[in-house]
Structures are given as C-alpha cells and as structure tokens.
Amino acid sequence: MDYIIATSSTSDLPRTWLEEHQIPFIPYSYTVGETLCEDDCREETRTAVYRGMREGDLLKTSMINEFVYYDFFKDLLDTGKDVIFLDMSQKMSVSFVNANAAAKKLREEYPAQRLYVMDTLCISGGLGTLVENMVRRAEDGMSFEDVVAWGEANKLKIAHRFTVDDLKYLKAGGRVSNASALVGSILDIKPVLYVPDGGTLDVAQKVRGRKKALRAIVDGVLHDLSEIDPAGLEIHILQADCVADAEFVRDEILKVYPQIGRVTITGLGVVIGAHCGPGLLTIFYLCAGRRPT
DSSP states (O other): OOEEEEEEGGGOOOHHHHHHTTOOEEOOEEEETTEEEEOOOOHHHHHHHHHHHHTTOOEEEEOOOHHHHHHHHHHHHTTTOEEEEEESOGGGOTHHHHHHHHHHHHHHHOTTSOEEEEEOOOOHHHHHHHHHHHHHHHHTTOOHHHHHHHHHHHGGGEEEEEEOSOHHHHHHTTSSOHHHHHHHHHHTEEEEEEOOTTSOOEEEEEEESHHHHHHHHHHHHHHHHTTSOOBTOEEEEEESSOHHHHHHHHHHHHHHOTTBSEEEEEEOOHHHHHHHOTTOEEEEEEOSOOOOO
16 A cells, blocks of 8 residues: 555454554553553453453553654654554544644644544444455555545444443443442343444443343344345454353344354454443444444
C-alpha cells in the first residue's frame, strides 16, 4: 500500500492479524492493582486478564494523551506515506480529542502529507470490523480517498451487540446505579446492549437470565441478517472467558444461515473488558443499519 492504515489496541483485533497485515497500533494502558500494563492484543494476555478478574483482580484503564499520539503519528509520517487512523468512538473516550490535537500539529509540520483521523462511531470488534474492511480494500488497490469514503459511508452499518454477566463492573464505571445493580443482581437481570449511530453504549433490553440474554443476541442478529444477503458475510464474536456461550451463539446463527462466510471467535480486548467484566459476549458484522433489536 502507498499509505498506512493504523489503529489502536481497542480495535480488539488479534495481534497475529495486525502483524500479518502490518497494521501499526497504539496500545492503551491499564493497571492491575498497582501494576501498569500495556494492551498488547495478544490472546494469551486476554485469557490471563479475565482469569485474574474472576479471581478478584481490579483493573483500571487510562486514556492516551496527546504527546503519545504525537510520537505515534510522527513515526508513521516519517515513512513518507499518508496515514488513516481509526480509534474508538469519540463518545467513548477523551482519547479521540487528544488524537486530533496531535494530528493538527503534525499536519502543520508535514503539509505535503495527509493524516486522516476518523471518528469511527465504533468500539471494540466493531472498530476491528471497520479496520479489516478498509485494510482489505487498501490491499486490493483502492486509493486513500476511496478507502476513507468507504469507511465513512459504511461505519454506521456495523452492528454491535453485547451482553454482560455481572452488573458490578457497569456499576463501577458509572453506567448503572448502585440500586439498579443490586436489584439486577437479585433478580438475575442481564442487560442486552448495542451501539447506536451516535457511538455510545446503550441498553436495548433487559432480560432475566444468561440464556435469555444470549437468545436476545441471536434474535437480533437473525433479524439483521434477514434484511441483507448474508452469503459470504463475516461475523466476529468476541468473548471474555465465556467460550461456550460464544459457540452457542455461533451455532444458532449458522443453523439459520449456513451460507455465512465465516464466524470467528476470539478473546475480547482488555480495555472494554475491564469496564464490563468476565462473561461479556459481543458480536459484530456489517448489516443494513444499526438498531437496538
């Protein structure tokens, strides 16, 4: 490629894929207790983190500051190539503001090169799905301008569906109140979440029990797929120490749509997992448009 597509670790893509396609990524950091760690996108790291969380580890995440973005972007521009950078939705992190501040300075320093920072309105594997699709088109020879245009035209066609297993993590992050978390835990309430066009994380519905939450995820996917031709479609399921649940969701979808091209199951990235906890199950794919159910 005659330009670079770069992303952040919150795209939750496997490290093996990022290395295979030579995609630079900027890592977010997190702490486990007092230990500072780097989100390295490795499957073994994700597995160990969620095992530790089940055993009581407390994680905190940090935004990326302007100076770190500046150094990251400068290294990319020093190759002489133009750059497209994809991070998670600005509604989910102040990091987006910092990335733009760094980019503004560098555009003045490198006036002959282009540095495009997209507000993807995506998170986690939804961001990863956007990155994958844009990289595929770039590798097929699509121009910088056309890849950017494709991303902007299609980013809101990436469905994000989630369910969490324990409300205490959402409570700790301020997404549910103490009272709601207490009542929800007593009644075994499981929220089913999605990302709307605004790039936030919203509750689509609340159900009782894990099985009903997984069923709601499946039903939402099947409804989306009924509106498109799913032949050859790629679906990505990310899981935080709940492989059996991910396999259930995969198998239920394939029963109805065996013509789907590929359904992958990989570990969820650490950053969103730190806020939602072990048992988080997410699914991402291209569709006709985002909707809660």
